[in-house]
Amino acid sequence: MENQQMDYFKTIELNVNGKIFHSIYRKIGTGPQIILLIGGTYGEVKAKEFQTITDELVTKGLYTFIETDLPGFGVCRPPDRDYSPGFIERDAKYLIVFMETLNINKYSVMGWCYGGTVALHIASLVPNRVLKVVEWGARTKINEKDINLTKKFTNHAAWRPEIIKTLFDRCGVEYFNKVWDGLCKAYRYIYENNNGFFITMDQLQRIRVPVLLIYGTADGYVGDHHVNYVHNNLNYSNLFNIFFRLVKIVNAHHEMHKTHYEKFCRVVNEFYTSEFTDTNKTEVEI
Incomplete structure (x- = not known):
């Protein structure tokens, strides 16, 4: 069991379209199912954002989890965060190269918040490599309410004190403000131009692998219109044996992988170890 819980950091150099990036990655477990974990905004692999769920799931001996920093976060600086048009697809391609560099050609992806959006992009870009997708708390089609909510959090007082302190300690007040300002401008650009x-x-319908969507009914940061948009536009196909499942965890908040990790892990483990065939139950509530 000790070997199954192996957890370590390593450095890595990536060449993405001729541009060199230096970062670290974390590997947890030695199970046969390899899962790329993708964190949210201000994600940093050293922060062990997913510790609650990796600790729970790795004991089953089925999984190997891999995390790394996206450009502009954690150890992967420079460069500073770049929110110019196309940033989501750039991050997806960066992670595709990351997995190629590790010589891993088949893997699943799990993404939270911004990482969930990136996970869906990866599955759309390389459906021949991705086996399964788990996404929770991701924004996928923003509206004016999303724009206003993001602007609200420009005020540091809008954050829970323990969260804002953690983020300040992690990246500094100046860089936090710079990243958030870039994010707000990117949201406005996407809303007005895309x-x-x-x-x-079209991108969603290029996904040809099973997808599990998890939503917390008390999520005050990401509305359910995001997960419903994905659920309604994935392309179910009996021909490709593709299935999708939307699970709503009652009273769970945005960070459900921490606050409701037992339910969360049960759903995820079932997804990775079972083949859902009852298409009449594509949405459930627990």
């Missing part, structure tokens, strides 16, 4: 699409319907 009809709010973080991922288009």
Whole structure:
């Protein structure tokens, strides 16, 4: 069991279209199912954001989890965060190269918040490599309410004190403000120039692998219109044996992987170890 819980950091150099990046990655477990974990905004692999769920799931001996920093976060600086148009797809391609560099050609992806959006992009870009997708708390098609909510959090007082302190300690007040300002401008640009699409319907329908969507009914940061948009536009196909499942965890908040990790892990483990065939139960509440 000790070997199954192996947890370590390593350095890595990536060449993405001729541009060199230096970062670290974390590997947890030695199970046969390899899962790329993608964190949210201000994500940092050293922070062990997913510790609650990796601790729970790795004991089953089925999984190997891999995390790394996206450009502009954690150890992967420079460069500073770049929110110019196309940033989501750039992050997806960065992680595709990351997995190629590790010589891993088949893997699943799990993403939270911004990482969930990136996970869907990866599955759309390389459906021949991705086996399964788990996404929770992700923005996918923003509206004016999302714009206003993001602007609200420009005020540090809008954050829970323990969260804002953690983020300040992690990246500093100046860089926090710079990243958030860039994010707000990117949201406005996408809303005004791309009809709010973080991922288009055409991109969603290129996903040819099973997808598990998890939503916390008390999420005050990401509305359910995001997860419903994805659920309604994935392309179910009996031909490809593709299934999708939307699970709503009652009273769970945005960080459900911490506050409701037992339910969360049960759903995720079932998804990775079972083949859902009852298409009449594509949405459930627990």
